[in-house]
Amino acid sequence: MVILLNCSFRGEKSNSNYFLGLLEGLLEEPCERIQLNRITDASVLEEKLATADALVLGMPLYVDGVPAQAVELMERLYADGAGSYGQLAVYVVSNLGFYEAEQTQIQLAIVKNWCERMGLTYGGALAIGAGEMMGGLRNVPMDQGPNKAMGEGLKKLASHISAHSVMENAFVQPTGFPRWMYLLAAQMNWAPQAKKNGLKRKEIRRRRP
Ligand SMILES: Cc1cc2nc3c(=O)[nH]c(=O)nc-3n(C[C@H](O)[C@H](O)[C@H](O)COP(=O)(O)O)c2cc1C
Secondary structure, eight states: OEEEEEOOTTGGGSHHHHHHHHHHHHOOSOEEEEEGGGOSOHHHHHHHHHHOSEEEEEEEOBTTBOOHHHHHHHHHHHHTOTTTTTTOEEEEEEEOSSSOGGGGHHHHHHHHHHHHHHTOEEEEEEEESSHHHHHTOTTSOTTSGGGHHHHHHHHHHHHHHHHTOOOOOEEEOOTTOOHHHHHHHHHHHHHHHHHHTTOOHHHHHOOOO
C-alpha cells in the first residue's frame, strides 16, 4: 500500500493534490490518497502507516521549509519511537512558487533528516518549480509541452516507489518556458490579482518612501 499524503493547507484544490493525483495514476500498487487537513484522528493515519510500504508526502514549500501541519505529524510519529514505521520508504513531491525547484533543498533535507532519525528509508523527491503555473496546466497532457520534464520526473519517481528503491532528488522546471518568461508572466499577474482582492489603483501603484 502506498499512502499519498497531501500536506497542503489548500486541501483537494491544491497543486500538491493535483501532482499526487498524477503520480497515483502511474502507480500500479494499491494507493490511498489522504488530505492531511481533513484528519481529525491522527491515530487512524498512524495505523495505516504501520502497515504501508511507502509514504509520499505531497508538499508545497512554505518559507523554505515544511508546512506546519506536516511538521506536527512528523513530531507525532517521532514520538511513537524510532523504528515504529521501519518498513516505510518515504518520498516527496514538492512544489513551490519560485521558478527554481532547487529552492526546496532545505525542505527536502528536513524530511531526509527526519527519516534518518525515524529509522526510515528516504526514497528521494521530485521538486516542481513554478508550481502555481504547473498546477494550472491541468488540461495539458502530463508529458507534453511545459509539462514534459515534470511528466518524466513523475514516471521516474513512480518506478522507484514501485521498486521500493532510492533515487536522487530530481528538480524540474516548466519545459521550454525560461525563467525570464515566468517572471514576466508573474509581473503581469500580480496587479490584476491585487485589484481583485480589493486594492485600489493608487494603492497598487504607491511606492514605499
Ligand atoms: C505560507 C506560504 C509560504 C510560502 N513560502 C514559499 C517559499 O518560501 N518559496 C516559494 O517558492 N514559494 C512559497 N510559497 C508558495 C507556494 O509554495 C506555492 O504557491 C505552491 O504552488 C503552493 O502549493 P499548494 O497549492 O500545493 O499549496 C508559499 C506559500 C505560502 C501560502
